[in-house]
Amino acid sequence: MSDLGFQNLSRPVLVSYHDQQIGKGTSTETSNSMTVKGDYDIPPTIAEVGFSFAVQLLTSNTCTVEANWPDLLRPNPLAVKGPYLWVLVLGRPSLLISAEGYQISVTYTGPIGQPTITGFQINILGKDNAATLGFLYR
Numbered sequence: 001m002s003d004l005g006f007q008n009l010s011r012p013v014l015v016s017y018h019d020q021q022i023g024k025g026t027s028t029e030t031s032n033s034m035t036v037k038g039d040y041d042i043p044p045t046i047a048e049v050g051f052s053f054a055v056q057l058l059t060s061n062t063c064t065v066e067a068n069w070p071d072l073l074r075p076n077p078l079a080v081k082g083p084y085l086w087v088l089v090l091g092r093p094s095l096l097i098s099a100e101g102y103q104i105s106v107t108y109t110g111p112i113g114q115p116t117i118t119g120f121q122i123n124i125l126g127k128d129n130a131a132t133l134g135f136l137y138r
Helices: none
Strands: 009-017 020-030 033-040 049-057 062-068 078-089 092-099 102-109 119-125 130-137
Touching: 009 033, 020 130, 062 092, 078 102
Parallel strands: none
Antiparallel strands: 009 020, 009 130, 020 033, 033 049, 049 062, 062 078, 078 092, 092 102, 102 119, 119 130
């Protein structure tokens, strides 16, 4: 089974949407999973709502993804299973998932030309809509 390269690492994150900070949460990464949970506020919502995202690597080529992004995803919550692929994008690891009509990516980010990873971005593209959230380690 492939692994995410992390061992029981949990860190606070700031959540952004279209370059605006909209919330905060916690990212937890293990050797074969990543979970992000927290709260965000997306206008015109007047109060913070809880969100979550989880990817679990089941075998060397299959994973599950669960996303609960109120006001961003339709349908919500999303639960899919499908194949994945690890690639390097500008020297940063990226997890690409194709599952039940969705294209999902988790791309680690940081300053170009530097080895430091400062956060990650999650993109979810489906037939009905697309949503992207950014996460910056605090």
